[in-house]
Amino acid sequence: MHLNHKNNYKKFLRQIYLVFAGILIVIPFIITAVATPAPDAYESFNKSFTDGVPKDTVPIPKTDSSSKGKDTTLRPVTAPAEEVTDSVPVSTDYTGTDSMFVPKLSKDSLDAPITYKAKDSIVLVVPDKRFYFYGTANTKYKKTTLSAERMNYTQSTGIMEATTAQDTAGKPYGRPQLDDNGQAFDSDTLRYNITTQRAKIYNTRSQYGEGFVASQQTKREPDNSIFGFRNGYTTCNLDTPHFQFRAKKIKVIPDKLVISGPANLEIEGVPTPLFIPFAIFPITHGQQSGILVPGYVVNAQKGMGLENGGYYIGLGDNFDLTLRGEVYSYGSWSLTASPTYRKRYHYNGGMTLSFANTRFGDPSVKTEFSRSRDFRVMWNHSMDSKARPGVTFGASVNFGTSSYNKFNVYDYSSRVNNNLGSSISFSKTWQGKPFNFTSSLTHSQNLTTRDVNISFPSATFTMNTIYPFQPKEVVGRAKWYHKLGIGYNGTLQNSVTFKDSVFGKSKMFDALQSGMKHAIPISFSIPVFKNFTFSPSISYSEYWFTKKTIRTFNRNKRVSIDSLGGIDTTYQSGFFSARQASAGVSLSTALYGMYQFGKDSKIKAIRHVMRPTISASLAPDLAKNAYYDLYYTRDSQKVRQSYFTSSSVGVPSEGRSGSISFGIDNNLEMKVFSKKDTSANKEKKIKLLDGFGINGSYNFLADSFQLSNFNIYARTNLFDKLNITAGGTIDPYVVNARGNRIEKYVWQDGKFSIGRLTSANIALSTSFQSSDKKSKQKEQEIQNIENEQSNDAAFQAQQRQLQAVRKNPGEYVDFDIPWKLDLSYSLTYSKNIIPDSGGVVKTITQYLAFNGDFSLTPKWKIGVNSGYNFIDNKLAYTNVYISRDLHCWQMSINLIPIGTYRQFSITISPKSGILRDLRLNRSRTFYDL
Structure with a gap:
């Protein structure tokens, strides 16, 4: 290409009417006839482009001369029906159609508009x-876009070539970038044949899903398949990757597979001894079934083993199933099935069914051999609120044997949690009406005591408070009876408490309790003296029972080797009822006090704020027949016992009651000077105490001990950083030498006190962390996830990964936060006096929990989850982890150094999900049973 071609560019524009540009596949152009019938100097060139072209696909060029050939679009139009020739003149009037002449197109014309430009x-x-494009050239045809610093197209061969350019320093720039229907290529040189639709690309780098393929030479076939020569496959996004699989030959089937022959793993440019005979990397998107590769572990109790291996089965957009298993050399094994289901805008959920068989010791030595068979069932279900307005259904089930976590779970949160709980609930609200219905199943389980409580079925029907005497439109001042409200609450409850060893046996069903309670509250409020609210109320409750529990003392029953005498329990089925009624009034108000400081003080x-309340209630004795005398010692000492002590709906109180309840709540706030305040006052409000107070009651009609215990409490959040809660119970009566309460107040015994502190607790928690530069971005990502429909497959996958995060926290750390620390402290105290002996039992627990991490460098992080028991003077369950960010890989070390379950593991794994099975793991677990 000579420079005089560029200088003659304007002369060519004066001699021809149209200029047609090319793209990577084809660049059609049409040389129109001159204004006179004289033959063109290039008649043979024009003829070769127009012969044999259908009359109905003649492109008309834009007439805007201001573009000067830099940005042109060729568009097909309808040609006249009569046949045209090159010698017929073309009318210059482009506003009409009758006089317009359009020449024929050549056989290599395109079937779609083409846009192109060059800087x-x-x-x-x-x-x-030939066409030549200079300076940031860009062409687009259908879904294919090509950009490069230099491009040229040859009409005779149908080949488009794109290359780089060099700056004054000799450095290349403007590499060809090809985007062909989602396939991206970055290369040095690219050649494309418009006739065969084949391409030859040199020194290219392309992305397929999470992987990148770099090839010295690449051939692209018309079916979009790719053949590469001297290739490297990696998931590292750097130009010089940290690792790659080197293969001489490779084939890419778009949106399906990347297949290679023999490949060698190369790390930091250094070949390793690791060779594989072939490799298949899936690049498909969406749900795909496949094998889940297990990990190798060493467990001191179970031996060598393979864990978390299995198969994933994709069964469509609404259902999938994950099957996993573990097997160990000493004979232990486990199986887990995890199906999930979803239906858009209706519901979604998932279930986990696990069975485990754990062997201990040598089977040949029966005294040292034991076996534990365990199971666990987990189910989560949620219903979209828009599916059926007014109706909700949800489930969260976590049920299993008490020893399942002991032998099969290793994450920190599960180790320190000794309680399991479940709930399944259905509710319906009638729109525009005061009625609500709720039905549920609940389950709670203590893994330490092995106590299980199941409540099913449970149902509640509620009518919210209505005001039958209030007119729809109040004219004038409202009457007192307009605020008279009445409500209803009906509860059906079935519950049973048992040891997990008797699950499904007759003892469990013998302990089943059923009951129903009806409550009708009547109340209204009247403002008095402007600042007080007077609220009378009446309540009636009806209890129905289906079983009566009778306990008797058996003098001959042996409780232990050294003592005789115990309680026998019998059950009597039938229909039983009891009732309770009460009437009361309450008076409440709020008092405000303000102390102003000087103008120069930083404290403004x-x-x-003090909110005192006082109430009085009166209740007759309607439940006398629900109680009896239980003689519980050989000396015939007795205690009043209810026939329905184990009732699921409660028991009405025995005896008359005429009591006054009192309480006072306080709130303390402070205003201080603040430069950050943008208002004119420059003030900031600080809460010193969110609430602190005391409450109790006095029963005038009780035979003894009329004054109840005092309950004190306090709560605050200092500086929005330190959460503090505290509480306690004070007994106003003294005890004698044998530990029994006597009717004498503590202050009457010569002590300046309102009572004996029998229990107290205090809890403090705080959190500190350094600033996160990406906090806003992460908050937005979290918000986007929360706003998405929970039936989305990606959301479900994230939920399933939470368990993996807890098990190996070192693999899931945030390197954007240099350090963070969470602290919590709790102290509980109780003092109980044993009757008849006068012995005092004091119980104190004091525990400090802490977890956090910090970055030694931007790529190294150390973290710990632990606690300290001040009573036992030892560390609690401790988990230490070390993480190293290796860009496209990550290394994590997890260590549990102390306790019954000690563990050490080191894992090096790629971050890419497609290579998640290419992980190096070394794990050891130790037990002290």
Whole structure:
């Protein structure tokens, strides 16, 4: 290409009416006839482009001369029906259609519009049948886009070539970038044949899903399949990757597979001894069934083993199933099935069914051999609120044997949690009506005591408070009876408490309790003296029972080797009822106090809000027949016992009651000077105490001990950083030498106190962390996930990964936060006096929990989850982890150094999900049973 071609560019525009540009597949152009019937100097070139072209696909060029060939679009139009020739003149009137003449197109015309542009210039060399594009050239045809610093197209061969350019320093720039219907190529040189639709690409780098393929030479076939020569496959997004699989030959089937022959793993440019005979990397998107590769572990109790291996079965958009298993050399094994289901805008859920068989010791030595067979069932279900307005259904089930976590779970949160709980609930609300219905199944299980409580079925029907005497439109001042409200609450409850060893046996069903309770509250409120609220109320409750529990003392029953005498329990089925009624009034108000400081003080003011309440209630003795005398010692000492002590709906109180309840709640706030406040006052409000107070009651009609215990409490959140809660119970009566309460107040015994502190607790928690530069971005990502429908497959996958995060926290750390620390402290105290002996039992628990991490460098992080028991003076369950960010890989070390279950593991794995099975893991677990 000579420079005089560029200088003659304007002369070519004066001699021809149309300039047609090319793209990577084809660049059609049409040389129109001149204004006079004289033959063109390049008649043979024009004829070769127009012969044999259908009359109905003649492209008309834009007439805007301002573009100067830099940005042109060819569009097909309808040609006249009569046959045209090159010698017929073309009318210059483009506003009409009758006089317009359009020449024939050549056989290599395109079937779709083409757009092209170049920053510098576009040159057409008619004798050579070539187009040249200079300066950030870009062409687009259908779904294919090509950009490069230099491009040229040859009409005779149908080949488009794109290359780089060099700056004054000799460095290349403007590499060809090809995007062909989602396939991206970055290369040095690209050649494309418009006739065969084949391409030859040199020194290219392409992305397929999560992987990148770099090839010295690449051939692209018309079916979009790719053949590469001297290739490298990696998931590292750097130009010089940290690792790659080197293969001489490779084939890419778009949106399906990347297949290679023999390959060698190369790390940091250094070949390793690891060779594989072939490799298949899936690049399909969406749900795909496949094998889940197990990991190798060493367990001191179970031996060598393979864990978390199995198969994933994709069964469509609404259902999938994951099957996993574990097997160990000492004979232990486990199986887990995890199906999930979803239906858009209706519901979604998942279930986990696990069975485990754990062997201990040598089977040949029966005294040292034992076996534990365990199971666990987990189910989560949620219903979209828009599916059926007013109706909700949800489930969260976690049920299993008490020893399942002991032998089959290793994450920190499960180890320290000794309780399992489940709930399945259905509710319906009638729109525009005050009625609500709720039905549920609940389950709670203590893994330490092995106590299980199941409540099913449970149902509640509620009518919210209605005001039958209130007119729809109040005229004038409202009457007192307008605020008279009445409600209803009906509860059906079936519950049973048993040891997990008797599950499904007769003892479990013998302990089943059923009952129903009806409650009708009547209340209204009247403002008095402007600042007080007077609220009378009446309540009636009816209890129905289906079983009566009778306990008797058996003098001959042997409780232990050294003592005789125990309680026998019998059950009597039938229909039984009891009732309770009460009437009461309450009076409440709020008092405010403010203390102003001087103008120069940084503390502007302190405000104190006090809310005292007092109420009186009267209840007759309607439940006398629900109680009896239980003689529980050989000396015939007795205690009042209810026939329905184990009732699922409660028991009405015995005896008359005429009591006054009192309480006072306080709130303390402070205003201080703040430079950050943008208002004119420059003030900031700080809460000193969110609430602190005391409450109790006095029963005038009780035979003894009329004054109840005092309950004290306090709560605050200092500086929005330190959460503090505290509480306690104070007994106002003294005890004698044998530990029995006597009717004498503590302050009457010469002590300046309102009572004996029998229990107390305090809890503090706080959290600190350094600033996160990506916090806003992460918050937005979390918000997007929460706003998505929970039936989305990606969301379900994230939920299933939570368990993996807890098991190996070192693999899931945030390197954007240099350090963080969470602290919590709890102290509980109780003092109980044993009657008849006068012995005092004091119980104190004091525990500090802490977890956090910090970055030694931007790529190294150390974290710990632990706690300290001040009573036993030892560390609690501790998990230490070390993580190293290796860009496209990550290394994590997890260590549980102390306790019954000690563990060590080191894992090096790629971050890419497609290579998740290419992980190096070394794990050891130790037991002290």
